[in-house]
Amino acid sequence: MRxxxxxxxxxxxxxxxxxxxxxxxxEIEARRARYSAELGGFTVRxxxxxxxxxxxxxxxxxxxxxxxxxxxxxxxxxxxxGKERERRRVWIETVGAGPGGVQLSVxxxxxxxxxxxxxxxxxxxxxxxxxxxxxxxxxxxx
Numbered sequence: 001m002r003x004x005x006x007x008x009x010x011x012x013x014x015x016x017x018x019x020x021x022x023x024x025x026x027e028i029e030a031r032r033a034r035y036s037a038e039l040g041g042f043t044v045r046x047x048x049x050x051x052x053x054x055x056x057x058x059x060x061x062x063x064x065x066x067x068x069x070x071x072x073x074x075x076x077x078x079x080x081x082g083k084e085r086e087r088r089r090v091w092i093e094t095v096g097a098g099p100g101g102v103q104l105s106v107x108x109x110x111x112x113x114x115x116x117x118x119x120x121x122x123x124x125x126x127x128x129x130x131x132x133x134x135x136x137x138x139x140x141x142x
Contacts, residue, residue, distance in 0.1 A: 042057060058104050060097045062098055071123065071136075074088075075106075089134050092104055
């Protein structure tokens with residue numbers, strides 16, 4: 001009886017995997033899940049006559065076999081009290097990201113930075129179907 005249950009469970013898993021096979025969104029989601037991003041720090045560039053820019057110093061790691069050419073980071077901007085003021089999605093190229101990571105400078109334009117503000121980055125997963133259009137790596141995936 002136990003082997004019958006195992007065989008049944010194995011069949012269910014096999015059918016579930018077969019259902020995902022060929023699903024571009026599921027494949028991209030699985031590849032995104034192999035990435036992580038960590039904020040190392042940030043620099044505020046505020047020069048007269050120019051828009052204020054914030055440069056995020058981000059370490060991106062990838063622990064998988066099939067990398068994406070780039071991915072969308074979710075960036076959160078919070079006030080000094082920790083309350084989120086703004087959330088942005090920023091596309092980054094991920095060439096060179098591996099288990100050891102690659103250090104990237106990620107510019108944010110037109111940021112209303114105030115002393116004490118903080119920034120956070122994440123590789124969000126799973127992305128709801130309704131939001132996939134905001135994530136460049138999903139391209140034409142439904």
